[in-house]
Amino acid sequence: MAVQIRKLDSTAPDFKTTLDALLAFEAETDDAIETAVAHILRDVKARGDAAVLEYTNKFDRIPNGGATSMAQFDIGQAELEQALAALPEAQRAALQVAADRVRVFHERQKDASTGFTFTEPDGTVLGQRVTPLDRVGIYVPGGKAAYPSSVLMNAIPAHVAGVKEIIMVVPTPDGVKNQMVLAAAAIAGVTRVITIGGAQAVGALAYGTETIDPVDKIVGPGNAYVAAAKRRVFGTVGIDMIAGPSEILVLCDGTTDPDWVAMDLFSQAEHDELAQAILLCPDADYIAKVEQSIHKLLPSMPRAATITTSLSDRGALIKVRDMYEACEIASSIAAEHLEISAVEPMQWADKIRHAGAMFLGRFSSESLGDYCCGPNHVLPTSRTARFSSPLGVYDFQKRSSIIQVSEAGAQTLGKVAATLAYGEGLQAHARSAELRLNPVPPQAS
Amino acid sequence: MAVQIRKLDSTAPDFKTTLDALLAFEAETDDAIETAVAHILRDVKARGDAAVLEYTNKFDRIPNGGATSMAQFDIGQAELEQALAALPEAQRAALQVAADRVRVFHERQKDASTGFTFTEPDGTVLGQRVTPLDRVGIYVPGGKAAYPSSVLMNAIPAHVAGVKEIIMVVPTPDGVKNQMVLAAAAIAGVTRVITIGGAQAVGALAYGTETIDPVDKIVGPGNAYVAAAKRRVFGTVGIDMIAGPSEILVLCDGTTDPDWVAMDLFSQAEHDELAQAILLCPDADYIAKVEQSIHKLLPSMPRAATITTSLSDRGALIKVRDMYEACEIASSIAAEHLEISAVEPMQWADKIRHAGAMFLGRFSSESLGDYCCGPNHVLPTSRTARFSSPLGVYDFQKRSSIIQVSEAGAQTLGKVAATLAYGEGLQAHARSAELRLNPVPPQAS
Incomplete structure (x- = not known):
């Protein structure tokens, strides 16, 4: 079976609908x-x-x-x-x-x-403990x-x-x-x-x-x-998050060796037939070269069958108007892995609002990050980079609030709390604050 | 209906079992x-x-x-x-x-x-962006x-x-x-x-x-x-987390006005019949005083019926051996709200491993924190403070990894990545890293 990777153009009237359908993935529950x-x-x-x-x-x-x-x-x-x-x-x-x-x-x-x-001027201490x-x-x-x-x-x-x-x-x-x-x-x-x-x-x-x-x-x-x-x-x-199929989005300005980009797409597609590999590029000639590289390199890959299915079913080579539009589309896709394979990549990275990990410049292949760059390879999939983060140290920590109200603080805060508590109809809350308004000395234990 | 709050003693042979049963709460799915x-x-x-x-x-x-x-x-x-x-x-x-x-x-x-x-010595840039x-x-x-x-x-x-x-x-x-x-x-x-x-x-x-x-x-x-x-x-x-019933755990050394502690327990119990209010104290006489305060103050509360059911069904006054044991038990309960109503409360706070928010000292009633201290009142319930945190700014941010590998970095990292990728049977990953080992000059776009 030959690979049949779809080619899209962002100027097509049905582009958004087609892209949404391509990105849609719903985990089936069995x-x-x-x-x-x-x-x-x-x-x-x-x-x-x-x-x-x-x-x-x-x-x-x-x-x-x-x-x-x-x-x-x-x-x-x-x-x-x-x-x-x-x-x-x-x-x-x-x-x-x-x-x-x-x-x-x-x-x-x-x-x-x-x-x-x-510590506030009245001696009240507030804080956050991370453990x-x-x-x-x-x-x-x-x-x-x-x-x-x-x-x-x-x-x-x-x-x-x-x-x-x-x-x-x-x-x-x-x-x-x-x-x-x-x-x-x-x-x-x-x-x-x-x-x-x-x-x-x-x-x-x-x-x-x-x-x-x-x-x-x-x-x-x-x-x-x-x-x-x-x-x-x-x-x-x-x-942790329940991961969906892995994804790569390559945003290329047409200056990277097309073989490199083709292989980067393969490195995602070889994971799984449901994996998704997409290229965004403003240069139609360059896209054609990447497609040639795909056809040239694919037969030599041990996992060619998986790659072929993945690219044919869920992959795409997308011609965009320019790199600015590419960044807009990339933000809406919120990819797990985003390669910005371009000269001066940081100018484009600054325009990206959502991505699990960004791989900047032609030497930053996703595969380096998968193994040994240092950042985590457990990343948010299926557009969840809009609201979630790579696995990290913060996932193994939790925070506790610290509230130590001084006697003086209890006088001012107590009135505020009581007013709001009565407004919400929670009288014990109000009374608990009010009891601290006229303190009695501590009792011996 | 008179309030019937259970009294437990940590030295009782069945204490742990009784406490576990008291804490158990499973949200029913309808x-x-x-x-x-x-x-x-x-x-x-x-x-x-x-x-x-x-x-x-x-x-x-x-x-x-x-x-x-x-x-x-x-x-x-x-x-x-x-x-x-x-x-x-x-x-x-x-x-x-x-x-x-x-x-x-x-x-x-x-x-x-x-x-x-x-930035690493070879020019590779790594980072984390928070947006x-x-x-x-x-x-x-x-x-x-x-x-x-x-x-x-x-x-x-x-x-x-x-x-x-x-x-x-x-x-x-x-x-x-x-x-x-x-x-x-x-x-x-x-x-x-x-x-x-x-x-x-x-x-x-x-x-x-x-x-x-x-x-x-x-x-x-x-x-x-x-x-x-x-x-x-x-x-x-x-x-955010799906919240369970609200809880307060008061850890008291016996130096706080018993009326204050009773009202703090009420302020949790008035929320909901399933709410949970528990006192831990090493002083049996003091516990008796808090119980008297409960009976004395309850009739004046507008939400007395809710408080009565909550305290009778899910509340407890627990006599512990000493404050050290109280801290151990408090860590295992991992309460949403933990009041440490004691002199020099920080010495005990330092022994607490898990709590949503800690209210330190007799002036820090939970009700002040509910309304106006500043820290968030959306807190982890049902022992989830073991692994989760108060609602916070971090819940409305996400992180993206930044990986910009230099040409020199790609030479050393590429060999490491390729070795590990071959070991995992992912050849396209390995080839993608290896292609960067012998770089060709960038092509004109």
């Missing part, structure tokens, strides 16, 4: 999955370890008749270190460089989200989609935030462990690794079992069962 | 509500204004045969200003003081969440539960964040407008007020209609229909 997940969660909540053990033996086809105790699912720190030591030198070094850079970037993030207190979560669960998919880079991107921000317990769950279908995933856990600050997965792992982390303390938040990607389970335990624990 | 809301949302998405008009005329019993166009639901800036001007002087002044203080506090919050960029949301919807309940303070607490952080369009929706059952709510909108930075409510208003804000541009996030409290609608549109837009 009733069978919902029912199964609801049952598994209830069961894990009621029976704890026994339920987790049964589901894991069954769904992950644990060999030798299955595990007989939860302890068999724990991977000790020694085994993680061993996995790291056994990696080929180049892989170990690459993983370490990536981890170091991710850590450095996220430490800046921590510095940028601070608490504060200030880490106690305990976090990191879900890591097993099998083919096991990505060590995701271990780094999910665990390191939690570690930098100061989370004391970072519990990683990763299923091992047929008992097979991914050594690079274990190696990544060894350097990311993960404190415990448990080889369980699916809705049962989400339930165990959210509700706790005899051997697993309940966590405060669960992050990390997973299949439809995991996503459904995360949605259901939200409220009992925090969760 | 199938009839879910079905109705799903239908309304689909209808608003499909038919826009026509559907909103029909539902509003029907559910809010709009008089004179109902409205005939959406324009009739818009309240102009002049009418808001008029509502403010017509308020009794004391109320207008109180509202203004509260708004000013909330604004000042949230400006500090904005300063505490900043972006950054840094406001474009358009936000504020839901304000109508009728009895219309709280002007909630208008301030929801709208001002959005305004401080720099959100350009702040669209408030407020139902007006039987066509009755709450003048204090309109006055609050006038000073909070709301840019448009529409008198619609319920699931139809949530749908209109999320999907947009002919006369309402879709927003990026919807915040604010509402009834069960509103909560169900917000849950359903989450993903299309951002939402």
